[in-house]
Amino acid sequence: MAYEIKLDVFEGPLDLLLYLIKKNEIDIYDIPIALVTEQYLEHVEIMKTLNLDLAGEYLVLASTLLYIKSKMLLPVPEDEEGEDEEDPREGLVRQLLEYQAFKEAALNLDKMSVLGRDVFSRGYSVKEESEEEEIPIREVGIFELVEAFRNAVSEAGDEELMEIDVEKISLSETINQIMDELNTKKMLAFTDLLGGLESKTRIIYTFLAILELMKMRVIRAYQTVSYGPIRICLAVGE
Amino acid sequence: MDNVKAIIEALIFVSDLPISIDRIREVLGEEVEKKKIAEVLATIRQEYEARGGGIFVREIAGGYQFRTGEDAAPWIKKMKAIKPLALSPAAMETLAVVVYRQPIMKSDIEQVRGVDVSGVLKGLLEKNLVKMVGRKDVPGRPIIYGTTRKFLEVFNLRDLTELPLLKEIEE
Secondary structure: OOOOOOOOOOOOOOHHHHHHHHOOOOOOOOOOOOHHHHHHHHHHHHHHHHHHOOHHHHHHHHHHHHHEEEHHHHOOOOOOOOOOOOOOOOOHHHHHHHHHHHHHHHHHHHOOOOOEEEEOOOOOHHHHHHOOOOOEEEEEEHHHHHHHHHHHHHHOOOOOOOOOOOOOHHHHHHHHHHHHHHHHHHHEEHHHHHHHOOOOOHHHHHHHHHHHHHHHHOEEEEOOOOOOEHHHHHHEHH | OOOOOHHHHHHHHHHOOOEOOHHHHHOOOOOHHHHHHHHHHHHHHHHHHHHHHHHHHEEOEEEEEEEHHHHHHHHHHHHOOOOOOOOOHHHEEEEEEHHHHHHHHHHHHHHHHOOOOOOOOOOHHHOOOEEEEEEEEOOOOOOEEEEEEHHHHEEEEEEHHHOOOOOOOOO
16 A cells, blocks of 8 residues: 655645745745755655655756756866856756746636636536536446446355256357347346346356347447446347 | 617527627628627626626637626535536646647646646646647657637636736846
8 A cells, every 4th residue: 555645745846946945035046055955855855755656857856956066066167268157056047937937827827717616607517527427328348247247146145055057057048038038128127137046057147148149239238327227228229 | 680789698698608709790690790799798798797796798718608706606516516627736837837838848848847747738638728739840740739718718718818927037
């Protein structure tokens, strides 16, 4: 079991760095790299102990910070003529400011009158929400059938008498039975077919018969809602 | 047509999506001028605004639509048992980058946010707030993304210019 713990949720390494800058009341244009790097690594360390999967993105920025720190420790060669050396922090500062601007923009977006949260239109958001449930009927696949089969088996109870060859059931016979029933009733609930049966052998044969009939495309299985009752009807006449 | 105002109001009421001036003109016929429709729409809007009731006519994504006032939101949610459209901070940030930088490649969004945005972007695409708008003409022809009409509808916007400008980065 993996526990996901989020401390002061950070949206990424830049977010963490911005947080540290704010927390220490640092001038973003003059970041004390040594201090920030130290605190940043501390946070990464905590995160690592909590969640080993913690993205490499945090480590990328950590290495950037360390690189800047080391670069700032080196003396600027004096013999080089002309303009000032570019501050090694400049690229990072630009990235941080850009990120900050978008973070703010995101907050502004969130302040808008959001449809379905602050404002509503006629029918609109309701339709959005219930989109999935609106489909009245959908064809079910093999897994739903297997699930229903398992339920039927588990409901049949364990008190199975251990007698061999109590009744001889043939698959074709079972198929014929189902077809007969379907011809008269048009639509049957899956549980009706299986539910009334006492022995597991019969349930299994009935299930196999249904699968066979579906494979031959003689019958179709439907359900109205997910996990709802499965209905079976003839494929012909549609 | 003397009752143009009443008709237009009814059209807005009936329309599921914001109805545009062009569409209204299509319905009313060529003899009604666009300018006239725009004037009538403005009047209708003002009337609802002045009335200060529960519903207003808003200009959304190039059309007009009735929307409820914000005060009623908690009760509407209770009545309809709606769970509000929830976007995580990560989704909002990603959306903001797309809004202000579109058309934009995924890698550029990641550059700005400093994290992988695959999952979040997929969520936004599924919610139909962001769409693929094409491919960039560079090696690999990466997909470029932009916001949708639905984005304007959801965020109650006439168009993108209604959004505040991105705080420019001081040099």
